[in-house]
Each structure stands twice: as C-alpha cells, then as structure tokens.
Amino acid sequence: AEEAADEVSKYSVPVVRMKYGEVAEATSVVVLPVSEAGEGDEGVATAPACRTDGDFGVLTADKAWRRWVVLPRWDPLAVIGEGGAVAVGFPDARVLPWRTNRWEREEPVLVVADRTRKVVEEEGFYLVSRVGGMAVERGSKLLEMDVEALGTVVLVVRPPKDEFDDQLQDEDWD
Amino acid sequence: AEEAADEVSKYSVPVVRMKYGEVAEATSVVVLPVSEAGEGDEGVATAPACRTDGDFGVLTADKAWRRWVVLPRWDPLAVIGEGGAVAVGFPDARVLPWRTNRWEREEPVLVVADRTRKVVEEEGFYLVSRVGGMAVERGSKLLEMDVEALGTVVLVVRPPKDEFDDQLQDEDWD
Numbered sequence: 001a002e003e004a005a006d007e008v009s010k011y012s013v014p015v016v017r018m019k020y021g022e023v024a025e026a027t028s029v030v031v032l033p034v035s036e037a038g039e040g041d042e043g044v045a046t047a048p049a050c051r052t053d054g055d056f057g058v059l060t061a062d063k064a065w066r067r068w069v070v071l072p073r074w075d076p077l078a079v080i081g082e083g084g085a086v087a088v089g090f091p092d093a094r095v096l097p098w099r100t101n102r103w104e105r106e107e108p109v110l111v112v113a114d115r116t117r118k119v120v121e122e123e124g125f126y127l128v129s130r131v132g133g134m135a136v137e138r139g140s141k142l143l144e145m146d147v148e149a150l151g152t153v154v155l156v157v158r159p160p161k162d163e164f165d166d167q168l169q170d171e172d173w174d
Numbered sequence: 175a176e177e178a179a180d181e182v183s184k185y186s187v188p189v190v191r192m193k194y195g196e197v198a199e200a201t202s203v204v205v206l207p208v209s210e211a212g213e214g215d216e217g218v219a220t221a222p223a224c225r226t227d228g229d230f231g232v233l234t235a236d237k238a239w240r241r242w243v244v245l246p247r248w249d250p251l252a253v254i255g256e257g258g259a260v261a262v263g264f265p266d267a268r269v270l271p272w273r274t275n276r277w278e279r280e281e282p283v284l285v286v287a288d289r290t291r292k293v294v295e296e297e298g299f300y301l302v303s304r305v306g307g308m309a310v311e312r313g314s315k316l317l318e319m320d321v322e323a324l325g326t327v328v329l330v331v332r333p334p335k336d337e338f339d340d341q342l343q344d345e346d347w348d
Contacts, residue, residue, distance in 0.1 A: 018230065023203065029244060034232050054282070055192075055282055056243050056245075056284050056331065058241055058243045059244075060240060061240045062240075063238075064237075066234060066236075067232055067234050067235070068232070068235075069231065069232045069233065070203060070205060070231065071230075089228075108229055108230075110230050157230065159229030159230060
C-alpha cells in the first residue's frame with residue numbers, strides 16, 4: 001500500500017485514507033495498542049510495548065491493554081522503533097495542524113506515533129500533551145515554545161469513505 | 175480459506191495448518207485473546223470478550239489483556255458466539271485426543287474455543303480444566319465422566335511447516 005502513503009515533502013507527515021476491506025487485502029498487518037486523545041499523555045505513556053513471536057505470531061504486550069487496531073503494514077509503520085508504536089484516536093481532524101476540507105475536519109482520525117522518537121526536529125510532526133487531552137503539533141512550533149513531545153507522528157489514518165476522493169487535494173502541505 | 179478447514183465428519187473438529195504469509199493473504203482477519211494451557215481454566219474464564227467497532231475497526235476488550243493473535247477469518251471462527259472466542263496455546267499436540275504423527279505431537283498447537291457453548295454433546299470436542307492446566311476432550315468421554323466443559327473447540331491450528339504435507343493423513347478422525 002505504498003501508493004496510499006503519500007510523502008509529499010519532508011515537511012509533511014503521510015496521511016492515508018483507509019479503504020473498505022483494505023486490512024484484508026494487505027500483504028502484511030500490524031496490531032497496535034490504541035489510546036484515546038482524551039486520555040492525554042498518560043494514555044500514550046502507559047500503552048504497552050509489544051512484540052510478536054512464536055509459531056503463530058502471537059503478540060505479547062508488556063502490560064495488559066483493552067483497545068487494539070489492525071492496520072496494513074504501511075511503510076511508515078514498518079520502521080517504528082521496537083515497542084514504540086501507539087495509535088491515538090481523535091474524535092475529529094481539527095487536531096491536525098494543517099488546513100483540511102471542512103468535511104474532513106469532522107471525521108475521526110487515528111494518529112500513529114513512535115514513542116521511541118521524542119527528539120523534536122524542525123520539520124517533524126509530534127504528539128504533545130494538552131490540557132484535557134493531546135494534540136498534533138509541528139516541530140518548528142515546539143522548538144519555539146520549548147515543549148516536549150510524546151512521540152513523532154509517523155502516519156495519520158483517515159476513515160474509509162464511500163465515494164472516491166483525492167485525499168491530498170485542498171490540504172495545506174506547507 | 176474454507177478448503178483449509180476440513181470438516182471430515184460430524185465426529186471431528188477442523189484442524190488447519192497455517193501457511194507462511196497466510197494471515198496476510200486472508201480476505202478477512204480476526205484478533206483473538208490468547209491464554210496458555212498452563213494458566214488453566216482461569217486463563218480461559220478471564221480472557222476478555224471483544225468487539226470491534228468504529229471507523230477503524232478498533233477492537234475493544236471488556237478487560238485488559240496481554241496476549242493476542244491475528245488469524246484468517248476461517249469459517250469456524252466466523253460463527254463463534256459474541257465475546258466467546260479464546261485461543262489457548264498448548265506447548266505440544268499430545269493434548270489432542272486423537273492419534274497424530276509422532277512429529278506432529280511435538281508441535282505447539284493453538285486451540286480456539288467458543289466459551290458461549292459449554293453444553294457437552296456426544297460428538298463435540300471440548301476444552302476442559304485439568305490439574306496443572308487444560309486438556310481437549312471428546313464430548314462422549316465428558317458425558318461418561320460428568321465433567322463440565324470450559325467451551326467447545328471450534329478449530330485447532332497447527333504451526334506453519336516448511337515442506338508440504340497432507341495435514342489429514344494418518345490422523346485418526348474416528
């Protein structure tokens with residue numbers, strides 16, 4: 001599904017829109033712990049580190065967890081540091097620090113972050129703690145404000161949509 | 175993957191051997207909580223009931239759990255009662271109450287049971303509590319002994335194997 005994860009420039013983060021049945025069609029899948037934006041930084045910090053092993057590829061988490069999501073092993077997911085992956089569910093896409101279509105703002109998004117990469121770089125996007133939850137912020141802004149990151153955003157997943165649309169159109173990629 | 179789950183007679187339980195990459199090729203997958211045979215009936219009783227929902231098909235368990243497995247949605251898995259599915263890992267296949275090849279006995283097996291079906295029937299196979307763990311037992315034997323079942327075995331999964339072999343050959347299906 002490389003074609004789905006469109007890296008437009010180094011000043012961006014890949015955004016994919018899931019297609020119905022896409023997990024099924026994937027050539028490989030990953031299982032990630034899910035936390036909700038409202039749970040704040042604790043939800044991200046306490047989400048388990050996971051490994052898969054044995055004959056059946058059983059996933060073993062370093063602690064028990066209630067919410068999980070299966071995603072195709074898109075390129076950005078394949079390079080996350082061991083045990084670093086967490087998916088954070090946001091109720092709507094207004095959390096994204098770039099301009100999106102009005103209807104897209106109302107959709108939920110799943111933001112996948114790598115907790116092993118907390119060092120803020122100018123061109124990156126990061127998951128940060130906010131009063132009452134979490135936000136996605138540009139590295140440039142975090143460097144200005146000297147704010148710490150919970151992890152680097154490696155992928156933003158939009159929900160499946162019935163009609164075809166060009167997911168990148170009308171988005172502000174800087 | 176219907177062809178893989180071979181139901182030989184009503185006096186049997188489907189046995190499948192995973193193929194490498196099979197989860198990836200599956201047209202649909204399921205995520206099941208895993209418990210280990212050594213954890214005994216408590217491991218089965220306490221494994222969470224799960225549902226998937228929302229735009230991203232997030233799996234929500236009714237309690238936190240550490241071990242999970244992704245399997246193709248083989249037919250027997252599609253009909254398990256809601257929240258009833260649990261996969262139990264056995265270190266070797268001697269737990270199966272039918273004759274198998276010597277080399278197969280040394281392989282680990284994953285036994286998938288439906289905890290919503292505890293009523294023992296003559297022709298079924300069941301997960302039962304044993305001193306030091308669990309066992310798979312024929313319904314006919316349980317009825318004789320008046321032993322309660324933890325759940326009905328719906329599928330036995332063998333690990334992937336390098337060479338091709340006819341998984342059903344030399345097995346005693348009664």
